[in-house]
Amino acid sequence: xxxxxxxxxxxxxxxxxxxxxxxxxxxxxxxxxxxxxxxxxxxxxxxxxxxxxxxxxxxxxxxxxxxxxxxxxxxxxxxxxxxxxxxxxxxxxxxxxxxxxxxxxxxxxxxxxxxxxxxxxxxxxxxxxxxxxxxxxxxxxxxxxxxxx
Numbered sequence: 001x002x003x004x005x006x007x008x009x010x011x012x013x014x015x016x017x018x019x020x021x022x023x024x025x026x027x028x029x030x031x032x033x034x035x036x037x038x039x040x041x042x043x044x045x046x047x048x049x050x051x052x053x054x055x056x057x058x059x060x061x062x063x064x065x066x067x068x069x070x071x072x073x074x075x076x077x078x079x080x081x082x083x084x085x086x087x088x089x090x091x092x093x094x095x096x097x098x099x100x101x102x103x104x105x106x107x108x109x110x111x112x113x114x115x116x117x118x119x120x121x122x123x124x125x126x127x128x129x130x131x132x133x134x135x136x137x138x139x140x141x142x143x144x145x146x147x148x149x
Contacts, residue, residue, distance in 0.1 A: 047081040047090060047147040054136030056089050056102055056144035057129065063137070064088065064102035064129035067116035071099040074143070081147060086115045089133040089146045100142075104130050 057063060071077050074092040077099030081090035084101055086108075091100040101120065103112050105128045112125040132148035 045082040045085070045087075045147055046149065047078055047087065047145055049146040049148055051089070051133050051144040051146055052136040053140045053143050055139050055142045056091055056133035056146070057135040057137050058131050059134050060130070061135065062105075062129040063127045064133070065105055065108045065112040065122070065125040065127045066091075066100040066102050067112060067120035067122045068098055068100045069117070069120040070097055072097065077101075078145065080117050080120075081145070084115065084117055087147050088129075088131070089144065089148075091142045091144050093142050095141060102129070102133065106130050 055063060071080070077090055077092045080099060081087045081101050086103055087101050088104050089102040091102065093100070101117065103115055108115060108125055112122050116122055133144055133146045136144050
């Protein structure tokens with residue numbers, strides 16, 4: 001008898017939970033996400049906007065605070081930038097396969113290390129670039145990309 005009561009209670013509970021999700025879709029619940037793209041996930045960033053060959057510069061001709069790491073290739077660098085919600089762009093230095101993830105100085109406030117992906121390093125953050133990269137400098141050993149949509 002006890003197994004029958006527990007079984008009925010389990011069925012009622014499952015229906016109650018399933019009915020709850022009809023009233024509040026996962027995209028509106030605290031965790032969001034779930035199966036497929038139900039609107040509860042963040043749209044992936046696109047950091048493929050090529051600015052040109054040279055170091056990235058802001059509209060005011062300033063360079064950016066950065067984090068760097070040695071990577072296998074440029075696609076790995078792009079993936080790291082796209083995985084960082086605070087990155088404004090990235091540079092790839094092919095001679096040493098070095099990836100530079102770039103940050104807006106207004107956000108980083110000379111403390112960019114807190115935004116660096118795991119394994120990335122930085123120096124003192126003295127650069128003052130703000131906004132997304134829109135120009136390139138004269139050092140053509142770098143390739144500059146923006147994360148601006």
